[in-house]
């Protein structure tokens with residue numbers, strides 16, 4: 001059972017991480033870069049002789065504190081946790097090497113009621129350990145499906161981005177691989193929901209589901225290709241809502257509007273899996 005004050009003030013250990021070019025290349029491969037060998041614009045992300053360049057969405061794994069919700073002291077029913085929303089703000093291009101610090105804290109907790117779940121808001125700041133410079137700020141909404149009705153406040157909630165009417169301007173299909181979650185988790189995202197059929201069944205899914213942040217990486221790839229010409233410094237901000245699970249092996253179709261709005265659907269099931277997306281790219 002969640003204790004509102006205890007969880008709001010839960011201390012998440014700071015993470016010091018020494019990055020190498022290999023981490024950046026691994027991250028890019030784990031979200032599916034390199035699957036189009038004829039597009040040389042991807043090369044700096046996956047081959048160090050041309051780079052290294054860092055996919056800006058890597059901010060979600062740099063300085064990541066791991067699946068801390070599984071600590072029984074949080075009071076969270078960890079098996080029922082799903083990723084609800086993600087926000088990223090890049091203050092500077094991410095470094096391919098050097099020491100960084102990730103500091104994560106809980107910023108809000110909303111009770112949606114018994115049987116409806118709860119929202120946990122958290123924020124992570126990534127700084128350069130040598131200079132103290134702030135590199136990126138990321139924000140997560142975690143949907144605690146098993147924890148509604150603990151007597152907490154019903155707001156405030158962060159409103160989802162509005163979506164445009166009508167058809168998207170650009171559509172990009174990118175595949176995921178059956179074994180993708182096994183790779184993606186090596187970025188430090190080790191929730192067993194994504195690889196263990198028994199845990200997935202306990203969580204109410206017929207098979208393990210893909211990490212929301214892996215889906216975010218695939219969608220960011222589509223956005224970088226269409227709105228950022230694969231330039232690592234072009235993406236400034238991104239936010240989205242995960243509206244339905246993706247199963248590894250499915251094809252993700254990202255639907256993009258030229259003003260930066262986007263959503264994504266799984267082609268095989270025609271289900272919208274990412275909604276209320278918005279990305280900001282530098283000109």
Ligand SMILES: CCCCCCC[C@@H](O)CC(=O)SCCNC(=O)CCNC(=O)[C@H](O)C(C)(C)COP(=O)(O)OP(=O)(O)OC[C@H]1O[C@@H](n2cnc3c(N)ncnc32)[C@H](O)[C@@H]1OP(=O)(O)O
Nearest residue numbers: 069082083084085142143191210211212241242243244245
């Ligand atoms: C703490 C540790 C940090 C680490 C956490 C991350 C660990 C990861 O390893 C876990 C993952 O990656 S899970 C994979 C990615 N996520 C998903 O697949 C979830 C997809 N979304 C869903 O299943 C449903 O939208 C679902 C279930 C989220 C909601 O569905 P419903 O209950 O049917 O909701 P609905 O009836 O549509 O709406 C009810 C109210 O909830 C709000 N809402 C809906 N989807 C939301 C979402 N994704 N995020 C935030 N709020 C959301 C609605 O606005 C509505 O609000 P209100 O009651 O105010 O009208």
